[in-house]
Amino acid sequence: MIGSAMDNHEIIQPIFSTFASVRWSMIILLLFLVEIALGQSPCATMDKTENALYTDSAYKSSMLEQVDLLEQFESGVVDVASRNVKQVTLPVVVHVLYESEEQNIPVEQIHSQIDVLNRDFGWNQSDKQKIPSIWRDLGRDSGIRFKLADVDPDGNFTTGITRKQIFQSDIGNGDNYYQSSLGGTDPWPRPHYINIWVCEIGDNVLGYTFLPAASFPVNDGIVIDPRAFGTTGAAVEPYNGGRTMVHEMGHYLGLRHTWGMEEGECTNTDYMSDTPWQREPNFGCSRFPYVSCASEPDGDMFMNFMDYADDTCALLFTKRQVKFMQLVLQTSRVGLIHSPAITHTDEVDNHKLRVYPNPVDGRLLVDGLQNGISQYDLFTDTGLLIRTGNISASNSQVSFESLPNGIYLLQIGSEIHRIVHVIQ
Ligand SMILES: [Zn+2]
Structure with missing residues (x-):
C-alpha cells in the first residue's frame, strides 16, 4: 500500500x-x-x-x-x-x-x-x-x-x-x-x-x-x-x-x-x-x-x-x-516445487524416452522403450557408475530405493537423463 x-x-x-x-x-x-x-x-x-x-x-x-x-x-x-x-x-x-x-x-x-x-x-x-x-x-x-x-x-x-x-x-x-x-x-x-x-x-x-x-x-x-x-x-x-x-x-x-x-x-x-x-x-x-x-x-x-x-x-x-x-x-x-507429481522437461529435448516421476522417490518409470531388453547405467552426478541393469517395456522400472538423496544420471542407449532423487 x-x-x-x-x-x-x-x-x-x-x-x-x-x-x-x-x-x-x-x-x-x-x-x-x-x-x-x-x-x-x-x-x-x-x-x-x-x-x-x-x-x-x-x-x-x-x-x-x-x-x-x-x-x-x-x-x-x-x-x-x-x-x-x-x-x-x-x-x-x-x-x-x-x-x-x-x-x-x-x-x-x-x-x-x-x-x-x-x-x-x-x-x-x-x-x-x-x-x-x-x-x-x-x-x-x-x-x-x-x-x-x-x-x-x-x-x-x-x-x-x-x-x-x-x-x-x-x-x-x-x-x-x-x-x-x-x-x-x-x-x-x-x-x-x-x-x-x-x-x-x-x-x-x-x-x-x-x-x-x-x-x-x-x-x-x-x-x-x-x-x-x-x-x-x-x-x-x-x-x-x-x-x-x-x-x-x-x-x-x-x-x-x-x-x-x-x-x-x-x-x-x-x-x-x-x-x-x-x-x-x-x-x-x-x-x-x-x-x-x-x-x-x-x-x-x-x-x-x-x-x-x-x-x-x-x-x-x-x-x-x-x-x-x-x-x-x-x-x-x-x-x-519438489513434487513427484509431474514429469519435468528433460534438459535435452530430443529424448525419445520419457522418465517419470522426476524428482523420484522410490521407483522411476520409463516409457517408450523398444521391444526387447535394454540396458541402463546409473551414474552419480560426478560420473561414477554405481549400477547397471536391464529394463523392458513390460518391466520398465528403475529402483532408487536404496540410494541416498541426490542427483543421478541415467543412461539408456544414447540418452542420458538427469534424475533428482528425493526421499519424501
Ligand atoms: Zn477472493
Missing part, C-alpha cells in the same frame, strides 16, 4: 506484535467483519479460511506466523531475490464432481483453464494494454506455471483429472466434496498437488480456497463452480475468462484482496507496497481513475486480479504480489 495512510498501519503494527492473543482476536474480528459486510460474495476464501481457523488449532497457530511473515515482507525485512527464483511448474489435479451432465465438464474446458493460468502468471495476456500506463510496468512474469499431474499418488500415469457423479446439490458448500465417504473425492497429497474441485457451490459463490500457512486445513485446495472455470464448455459470461481461478490461485499462494482484510476503510493493508489503498471491492469494469480513498489520486487498482472485476477487466498481479507468491512457494507451499 502507498500513501499517507501508511502511518496508521505503522501505529497498529506494534499492537499486533506485542500481544499475540489480542492480535489473534483482531484477525478473527477482521475476518468476521468481512463476512458481515460482504454477505454473499463471489469469493468465499476469507469466510472459509475463518471457519478452518476456528476448528483447526494447528492451522490457527501457523496462520499467526504467516501474518508475521506478511508484515515482515511488507516492511522489507524478508524478501525474495528475483535472481534466485527459477521457473517452476506446479502440479494440478482436477476433481470433477457432477450432478448433471453439464457439470461433467469436457477435458477442453479443463485445459483452457490451465492455459489461462499459464498465460496470466506468465504475463502473456494480450489484453494487458488495457492496464492504465501508470501501473503497466508493475506486471511481470511470475515464473510460476501449472500442469495437470502426470503421476498419481501411487506412481501411476494419470491425466490429472478425476470424475465422480454425485447426488447432492451445492456439494462445494459443505464438508462433503473432499471426502469420498460422503460423496466427494478425497484430495491427493496436499503438499505435492494443487487439488481443484470443480463442482456446484451455491449462494452465488464462484470459488474459494484457503490462505496458506505452515499447517494446512484438511480440505486445503481450491473449489470452483463449473460456470466460472476455464473459457469453454459450461463456463458462462462474465466468468468465462478463467480469471476466477487466477484470483483463487492468488489466494492459494498467499495473496489477500486489494482492499485488505476489512472493507469500508482506507487503512486496511493487503501487505503489498505497490497496490493503492482501496476502500472496498470493485465489481464489473470500472473506468480509470476510480478514487475510493482520497490519499490515492490515481484511485483503485480495480484491474488487479485480487479485486472483483469481471474476467475481461481483471488483468494484473503487481511486482510485490508476484514476489510474495514466490516466497510462499519457497516456504509453506514448497512441497509443490
Whole structure:
C-alpha cells in the first residue's frame, strides 16, 4: 500500500506484535467483519479460511506466523531475490464432481483453464494494454506455471483429472466434496498437488480456497463452480475468462484482496507496497481513475486480479504480489516445487524416452522403450557408475530405493537423463 495512510498501519503494527492473543482476536474480528459486510460474495476464501481457523488449532497457530511473515515482507525485512527464483511448474489435479451432465465438464474446458493460468502468471495476456500506463510496468512474469499431474499418488500415469457423479446439490458448500465417504473425492497429497474441485457451490459463490500457512486445513485446495472455470464448455459470461481461478490461485499462494482484510476503510493493508489503498471491492469494469480513498489520486487498482472485476477487466498481479507468491512457494507451499507429481522437461529435448516421476522417490518409470531388453547405467552426478541393469517395456522400472538423496544420471542407449532423487 502507498500513501499517507501508511502511518496508521505503522501505529497498529506494534499492537499486533506485542500481544499475540489480542492480535489473534483482531484477525478473527477482521475476518468476521468481512463476512458481515460482504454477505454473499463471489469469493468465499476469507469466510472459509475463518471457519478452518476456528476448528483447526494447528492451522490457527501457523496462520499467526504467516501474518508475521506478511508484515515482515511488507516492511522489507524478508524478501525474495528475483535472481534466485527459477521457473517452476506446479502440479494440478482436477476433481470433477457432477450432478448433471453439464457439470461433467469436457477435458477442453479443463485445459483452457490451465492455459489461462499459464498465460496470466506468465504475463502473456494480450489484453494487458488495457492496464492504465501508470501501473503497466508493475506486471511481470511470475515464473510460476501449472500442469495437470502426470503421476498419481501411487506412481501411476494419470491425466490429472478425476470424475465422480454425485447426488447432492451445492456439494462445494459443505464438508462433503473432499471426502469420498460422503460423496466427494478425497484430495491427493496436499503438499505435492494443487487439488481443484470443480463442482456446484451455491449462494452465488464462484470459488474459494484457503490462505496458506505452515499447517494446512484438511480440505486445503481450491473449489470452483463449473460456470466460472476455464473459457469453454459450461463456463458462462462474465466468468468465462478463467480469471476466477487466477484470483483463487492468488489466494492459494498467499495473496489477500486489494482492499485488505476489512472493507469500508482506507487503512486496511493487503501487505503489498505497490497496490493503492482501496476502500472496498470493485465489481464489473470500472473506468480509470476510480478514487475510493482520497490519499490515492490515481484511485483503485480495480484491474488487479485480487479485486472483483469481471474476467475481461481483471488483468494484473503487481511486482510485490508476484514476489510474495514466490516466497510462499519457497516456504509453506514448497512441497509443490519438489513434487513427484509431474514429469519435468528433460534438459535435452530430443529424448525419445520419457522418465517419470522426476524428482523420484522410490521407483522411476520409463516409457517408450523398444521391444526387447535394454540396458541402463546409473551414474552419480560426478560420473561414477554405481549400477547397471536391464529394463523392458513390460518391466520398465528403475529402483532408487536404496540410494541416498541426490542427483543421478541415467543412461539408456544414447540418452542420458538427469534424475533428482528425493526421499519424501
Ligand atoms: Zn477472493
